[in-house]
Amino acid sequence: MTTSPLFKTVCFVGIGLIGSSLARAMRKHGLAERLLCLDVCEKARTTALALSVVDSATGNAAEAISEADLIVLGAPVGATQAVGEAIGPHLKPGAIVTDVGSVKLAVIRDLTPYLPEGVEFVPGHPIAGTEHSGPESGFAELFEGRWQILTPLPGCDQKAVDKVAELWRRVGSQVEIMDPHHHDKVLAITSHLPHLIAYTIVGTANDLEGHMQQEVIKFSASGFRDFTRIAASDPIMWRDVFLNNREAVLEVLQRFTEDLTALQRSIRWGEGEVLQKRFTETRAIRRAIIDAKQA
Numbered sequence: 226m227t228t229s230p231l232f233k234t235v236c237f238v239g240i241g242l243i244g245s246s247l248a249r250a251m252r253k254h255g256l257a258e259r260l261l262c263l264d265v266c267e268k269a270r271t272t273a274l275a276l277s278v279v280d281s282a283t284g285n286a287a288e289a290i291s292e293a294d295l296i297v298l299g300a301p302v303g304a305t306q307a308v309g310e311a312i313g314p315h316l317k318p319g320a321i322v323t324d325v326g327s328v329k330l331a332v333i334r335d336l337t338p339y340l341p342e343g344v345e346f347v348p349g350h351p352i353a354g355t356e357h358s359g360p361e362s363g364f365a366e367l368f369e370g371r372w373q374i375l376t377p378l379p380g381c382d383q384k385a386v387d388k389v390a391e392l393w394r395r396v397g398s399q400v401e402i403m404d405p406h407h408h409d410k411v412l413a414i415t416s417h418l419p420h421l422i423a424y425t426i427v428g429t430a431n432d433l434e435g436h437m438q439q440e441v442i443k444f445s446a447s448g449f450r451d452f453t454r455i456a457a458s459d460p461i462m463w464r465d466v467f468l469n470n471r472e473a474v475l476e477v478l479q480r481f482t483e484d485l486t487a488l489q490r491s492i493r494w495g496e497g498e499v500l501q502k503r504f505t506e507t508r509a510i511r512r513a514i515i516d517a518k519q520a
């Protein structure tokens with residue numbers, strides 16, 4: 226469905242999987258008059274242009290930013306300070322800046338010092354993605370039926386928050402407003418820890434002796450295959466997530482390690498009822514998630 230444009234000129238800073246998916250969705254729904262991108266990677270710029278994801282692509286911040294009404298930051302979260310430094314001097318009064326970073330407190334900390342008066346920042350995080358990266362991997366439907374979390378700071382202009390929320394609703398997402406600190410704690414358990422576990426288990430399998438490694442690939446059962454999908458996620462993006470949500474991840478990892486040790490003990494001592502009770506509880510959680518999706 227095509228609707229009236231919400232923004233005149235939109236600039237994506239980082240036109241990878243997420244930036245290019247949002248650009249495609251905005252084009253599909255007619256939400257902007259002009260789509261630009263600023264990316265440090267020439268290949269990403271060329272690909273985004275060749276695929277008509279954007280109308281114009283540049284590595285020059287002044288050119289990209291000075292006319293933009295909405296700026297969407299889609300670079301790895303560890304690049305936020307560099308992005309702030311590059312775009313800050315060129316932001317026009319009245320512009321809205323938003324981001325899609327998987328971590329919120331660190332992005333707010335690293336970007337805010339570079340934002341001039343009269344520019345509103347509405348931090349955001351789409352709970353949608355894949356293990357692929359780059360503009361060639363994006364698709365317009367990525368955000369349909371998914372959550373978009375916004376973590377505006379006190380004092381942020383409500384009109385800017387409403388406009389960014391409207392953008393995400395129009396690309397098919399459901400919007401939730403959350404405190405950034407709470408966001409980082411919730412995502413540490415629902416997204417960051419699962420990725421760490423996947424990286425670990427696939428790494429452990431890879432460290433096995435040569436003949437065992439071959440068997441792992443040959444007989445990879447579906448449970449392990451699911452882990453390998455997650456473990457194929459972008460190394461730079463995930464390095465930055467762990468370094469920038471250190472406290473929340475370490476806290477939840479501590480609890481996870483204790484729970485794992487308790488299960489290890491139950492296996493050692495043959496406590497079948499303990500294992501069965503735990504697995505019954507976790508099966509109920511899976512079913513509740515599926516039911517909530519279907520509701």
Ligand SMILES: NC(=O)c1ccc[n+]([C@@H]2O[C@H](COP(=O)([O-])OP(=O)(O)OC[C@H]3O[C@@H](n4cnc5c(N)ncnc54)[C@H](O)[C@@H]3O)[C@@H](O)[C@H]2O)c1
Nearest residue numbers: 239241242243264265266269300302326327354355358359
């Ligand atoms: N991949 C996911 O599943 C997913 C889901 C939700 C949110 N996110 C978040 O979205 C952001 C982008 O992730 P992605 O998967 O699209 O990454 P990606 O690797 O596909 O794209 C990132 C792009 O940013 C560019 N970039 C890097 N540094 C830059 C800089 N200083 N200035 C301009 N461009 C720069 C890169 O060249 C690349 O084109 C990350 O912050 C990530 O945490 C990712």
Ligand SMILES: O=C(O)C(=O)C[C@]1(C(=O)O)C=C[C@@H](O)C=C1
Nearest residue numbers: 327351352353354355356415416
């Ligand atoms: O489906 C996947 O591949 C994802 O990992 C997506 C996923 C997630 O953990 O759910 C990954 C990182 C995000 O910041 C948001 C979404």
